[in-house]
Amino acid sequence: xxxxxxxxxxxxxxxxxxRKGHDAMAPESHPYRDVVVAGVFNTAQARRLPGHTSASITxxxxxxxxxxxxxxxxxxxxxxxxxLSARLIHDLRLGPAWRGTQYGLGMIAEAALAISAGMCDxxxxxxxxxxxxxxxxxxxxxxxxxxxFVIPWGLFTAAEFALVARRHxxxxxxxxxxxxxxxxTIRNNGHANPEAVYHGRxxxxxxxxxxxxxxxxxxxxxxxxxxxxxxxxxVLTRADRARDLRATPVYLLxxxxxxxxxxxxHPPAYDLAGRTAxxxxxxxxxxxxxxxxxxxxxxxxxxxxxxxLELYDPFSFEVIRQLEAFGFCAPGEGGPFVADGHIAPDxxxxxxxxxxxxxxxxxxSNPQMLQRAIRAVQQVRGTCASTQIPGARVxxxxxxxxxxxxxxxxxxxxxxx
Amino acid sequence: xxxxxxxxxxxxxTPLTAPFWDGCAEGELRYQRCTACGTANFTPTDLCRGCxxxxxxxxxxxxxxxxxxxxxxxxxxxxxxTTPYAVAIVDLDEGYRMLTNLIGVEADAVREGMRVRVDLHxxxxxxxxxxxxxxFP
Ligand SMILES: [Zn+2]
Numbered sequence: 091x092x093x094x095x096x097x098x099x100x101x102x103x104x105x106x107x108x109r110k111g112h113d114a115m116a117p118e119s120h121p122y123r124d125v126v127v128a129g130v131f132n133t134a135q136a137r138r139l140p141g142h143t144s145a146s147i148t149x150x151x152x153x154x155x156x157x158x159x160x161x162x163x164x165x166x167x168x169x170x171x172x173x174l175s176a177r178l179i180h181d182l183r184l185g186p187a188w189r190g191t192q193y194g195l196g197m198i199a200e201a202a203l204a205i206s207a208g209m210c211d212x213x214x215x216x217x218x219x220x221x222x223x224x225x226x227x228x229x230x231x232x233x234x235x236x237x238x239f240v241i242p243w244g245l246f247t248a249a250e251f252a253l254v255a256r257r258h259x260x261x262x263x264x265x266x267x268x269x270x271x272x273x274x275t276i277r278n279n280g281h282a283n284p285e286a287v288y289h290g291r292x293x294x295x296x297x298x299x300x301x302x303x304x305x306x307x308x309x310x311x312x313x314x315x316x317x318x319x320x321x322x323x324x325v326l327t328r329a330d331r332a333r334d335l336r337a338t339p340v341y342l343l344x345x346x347x348x349x350x351x352x353x354x355x356h357p358p359a360y361d362l363a364g365r366t367a368x369x370x371x372x373x374x375x376x377x378x379x380x381x382x383x384x385x386x387x388x389x390x391x392x393x394x395x396x397x398x399l400e401l402y403d404p405f406s407f408e409v410i411r412q413l414e415a416f417g418f419c420a421p422g423e424g425g426p427f428v429a430d431g432h433i434a435p436d437x438x439x440x441x442x443x444x445x446x447x448x449x450x451x452x453x454x455s456n457p458q459m460l461q462r463a464i465r466a467v468q469q470v471r472g473t474c475a476s477t478q479i480p481g482a483r484v485x486x487x488x489x490x491x492x493x494x495x496x497x498x499x500x501x502x503x504x505x506x507x
Numbered sequence: 508x509x510x511x512x513x514x515x516x517x518x519x520x521t522p523l524t525a526p527f528w529d530g531c532a533e534g535e536l537r538y539q540r541c542t543a544c545g546t547a548n549f550t551p552t553d554l555c556r557g558c559x560x561x562x563x564x565x566x567x568x569x570x571x572x573x574x575x576x577x578x579x580x581x582x583x584x585x586x587x588x589t590t591p592y593a594v595a596i597v598d599l600d601e602g603y604r605m606l607t608n609l610i611g612v613e614a615d616a617v618r619e620g621m622r623v624r625v626d627l628h629x630x631x632x633x634x635x636x637x638x639x640x641x642x643f644p
Contacts (some may be wrong), residue, residue: 238518238528239550242636243606244580244588252578253596260576260619304581306594311582356550357596357606359575 120507121388125202126332126339127502128325129159130464135287135320135451139220142319144454148174148218149182151321159325160336161212168204168213170197172456178216188213194459194489195498199345201326211328218321219454237355248306248314248405250358250493254375255308255407257360262422264410266308268429270296272406272441273313273448275433280445283476287318288449299406313406315447315458322457322464329506340467343484343501344388346381350374353494360492371421375411378488378497382416385499389484389507393417396501397482398469399439400462403446408491409433416486416499435477443469443477459489459498466502509593509610511628511638516587524551526565531635536570536625538603539563547603570625571642572599579614593617597639611640 131154133147142150148171156162169179170190179187188210192200201213258264274294281292294312302311332339350362360375367373372380386392399418401409410424418439419427427433433441444450444465452458466485468474484503490496520528527550530537539548542564546557555563577595580588593609595617609617610626623639630636 237550238520238524240606241518242512242515242630242634243594243608244512244515244584244592245594245606246584248582249578249580249584249594253576253594256576256578256619304579306581307579357604359596359604 121206122199122202122342123507124329125205125326126329126335126341127198127467128327128332128335128339129155129157129161129337130324130467131155131158131322132285132461132464133218133321135285135318135453137287137316137318139319142220144219144221145174145177145181147220147319147321148178148216148323151218151323152178152182152214152216155214155216155323155325158337159327160334161325161327165212166214168201168210169216170201170213171216172197174216190215193456195345195463195487195500196347197460198324198326198342198463198500202342205326205328211331213326214323215326215460216321216323217454217457217460219457220319220321222319222454240355240357245354247354247493248309250354251405251408251491252306252309254358254360254411254492255405257375258407258411259308261360262425264407264425266300267296268410268425269308269313269406270299270310271428272403272409272433273299275428276403276409276442276446277312277449279435279443279477280449283445283450285475286445286450287316288445291449309405309407312448315404315452316449318451318453320451320453320457322453322460324460324464324467338471338504340470340502340504341507343391343503343507344385345498345500346384346388347490347498348377348379348381348496350377350495353496356495358493358495374495375492376415376421377492377495378412378415378490378499379417381497381499385501389501391484391501396439396484396486398443398466398479398485399433399441400443400466400469400485400487401441401446402459402462402488402491403442403448404491404493408493409441411492412488412497413439415497416488435479440477440479443474443479462487462489463500463502466500470502470504509591509608509612509614510589511610511636512588512592512608512630514587514631515636516585517630517632517634523553527551528634530565530567531627531637532633534627536568536627536637537565538568538599538601540566547599547601549603549605566601568599568601568625570599572597572623572639574609574617574619574621574623575604576619577609577617579617595639597623605637607637607639609640610638
């Protein structure tokens, strides 16, 4: 997949960013240009973290991210930590403080907007889960179906995403081999990553993926994310404080999110469409399409400006789906696109370079959605211990997926937008 | 051959959903039709998903439909499920869609667009679940 890296294309040029129907304007002044991501940190990640609670591992992540930024708890006046926000404000004695309410990548955009709007100056965005996964006989406990119209049918995360993947196979001829290529690529990134839970477990070929035991067809065990524990945090602050900071400041260039409804309550039908669908490709199977268009518009960037894709990888298929939904290839072309090596570390769009949810960590329900963003920040800083993409200046991170009826997209870079 | 489950986890019935489950126990597959716009609604709702009207009436479905998507599960969500089982989305002829399990068919013989009919089975307690099997076995 030889191609030249580190030669930036002309900025702001649209390639696939101007698909029809996108009539909203980019904001006049960039919403996050006065905000920087100043610190990031992942705690140790493991299948289990004995002795830790969700709060203790989250606080460890907060300390780590503040140290990375060169700041301390005394500097913090904003906290976003999902259901731990209020407790951390109280127990770390951070009040009075701004309190975030979002989840996943939305936490980062919400904190950046709060700083832009003058609601706080230094916000920690943190999440951690530990001591929760005690029921080892069961699959991902945070995504169990919870209503009477899904639970008796044995629906769970892998089956949800499999129902979407099956439609993609029917409509476009996507193959298990193409999905296995995704899993092998990402797992090999984790194999090379000393911080990954499954460091050294590879290398894998697509045939190895397909030889693993079936879970929910078309997915085999190695097509699926793991379950694990861990914490992570980011620190955001005003750009004019950058001289106080230790690390290269990173900017949030754009962020947007799409939802088609509650996760794990309705069958995830590929063709579920809303009343504002612009065309046949506006449906739950392409969730994230609108979000990506909007994130790129805010960033004033095109797809070819992106150097690395930290795609959320709950299942191999979901990477194929997001490449299409986000406009890196046309609908239906995701399978051949990955088979051609585009997402390999030396490909045009290296993907999920730390090993992702499959091999790095799938920490709880919320932390793992932030970890794609942390890796994106590390990539544009140029500080990744493994699979650093040379000259990476713009990185995309995503979270959520079709089986859960939502998708979030964020763009990070070192150039002030 | 895929078979019905026994002893699957069940969530409580609510006043909104009771007519559906009562129907299953009486051998009927029920759904809500909006008298304002004609939309067939499922799962049970207090607002029409077509027009937001509250004018919903319970109807009995013919129980015939086609397979929209499916997955054969080999690793169950909890040990109370016997594998393999086939989770499917079925499009009912009345114009609504439901999640179900397919039975009476070999796991590798399921196809997109396959015609299926409802097949009600008790799964323990008083709950009767609507499974679907090939319409023309
Ligand atoms: Zn109606």
